[in-house]
Amino acid sequence: MLAKEEPFMDCKHEKYQRLIARCQALTPVPTAVAHPCDETSLKGVVEAAELNILQPILVGPRAKIETTAAHFPLDISGYEIVDVPHSHAAADEAVRLAREGKAEMLMKGSLHTDELMGAVVRTATGLRTERRISHAFIMDVPSLDRPIIVTDAAINIFPTLEDKIHIVQNAIDLARALGLEQPKVAILSAMETVNPKIQSTVEAAALCKMADRKQIVGGILDGPLALDNAINLAAAQIKKIDSPVAGLADILVVPDLEAGNMLAKSLSFLADADAAGIVLGARVPIILTSRADSVTTRLASCAVAALVAQARRESASKAVAP
Structure with a gap:
């Protein structure tokens, strides 16, 4: 759908x-x-x-x-x-x-x-459950041809690599429930290359290798990717990023809650997007709405x-x- x-x-x-x-x-x-x-x-x-x-x-x-x-x-x-x-x-x-x-x-x-x-x-x-509980925004951005899932912007403040495994898997399962057979997952950072001085780039590379080893299943992962390279195909092509995810991401995995919160609110207030929220990883889905x-x-x-x-x-x- x-x-x-x-x-x-x-x-x-x-x-x-x-x-x-x-x-x-x-x-x-x-x-x-x-x-x-x-x-x-x-x-x-x-x-x-x-x-x-x-x-x-x-x-x-x-x-x-x-x-x-x-x-x-x-x-x-x-x-x-x-x-x-x-x-x-x-x-x-x-x-x-x-x-x-x-x-x-x-x-x-x-x-x-x-x-x-x-x-x-x-x-x-x-x-x-055995999963880490995480939050996801399903964002309707008028300028995009698809909904974008942003995670985690509300629950996990400074998620560890282990937390991010669960955050990514929760988001993949959500996207599949919404009708995407193999969602494309962008692990975001400030750049698209691995830099040992920036922990989020190292963790992005680790998450991608975990997906290769089937420790994360159901989606196609790539990262680190900067935001423009994740959602804009032209930006990815200009930087010559050879990736099945770059420019086509369905899921944006942010480094921490601050980055996710600012991304979601920027989309809402600067790009006229709507943000439907859900909590995942518990025994039942949890609907969190705002006044x-x-x-x-x-x-x-x-x-x-x-x-x-x-x-x-x-x-x-x-x-x-x-």
Whole structure:
């Protein structure tokens, strides 16, 4: 659905709209929504449910949720409400529902991200797996013919090489869930040559060799690459970079959170891009939306998570098939 062979349409949100349309053909995904107690978070849930992307389980103070719905107004009469006293309890209960398999996705409502993620990463009761948890932005940049995944710009501050193995694999699995059979992964740095004085270039080379040895699977890696060489084919050709990734990257792996945060915000505020966010590496995909997100971006975040949940369901079915 998101392969680059599709004709490019110069229309803001076009890539997201195709993504949302694809989800509408699937079964709505049971989703535990932690503390949806303001207009933005509750409206996003209702809109996604009305498009059959998700089946909400609203977790929070019942009176506050119902008051919010009545005030704006939003029809939540068909949704299950799990009554808990406050946001901390909502995070814990939403995580429990996901842990017990009653919800296949987790969604942040009107509570702090730290509250929700604190419950997610808790050792005894959280949603950790053998993977490092990481964040990815699926960015709709109007001037590009494809969505771009930027990782990690929100969770791992100074990721180690070992962390980056998981960050890259999480992003590859995400891209494959979105329809890219073999996504092209650019490991970004300030230059396209390995320089022992710049650690990110050394780690980029190591990650590429790991992919050669099948320690990272499902994608085509190259790096280090500077940003222009990663996304602009002409820039790569001028520098005579012989690479199947240069100029054609689907995934941009940044050196650290600061670089990723600045890249994502630069695309948003200087290139008019939208950024749908998802947390990967946990037992279920986690939808993190911002109060500043547009309606389409909130729906796209839900759609991305739903496609990841669908891919996991299909993978589990194949694993148990005789």
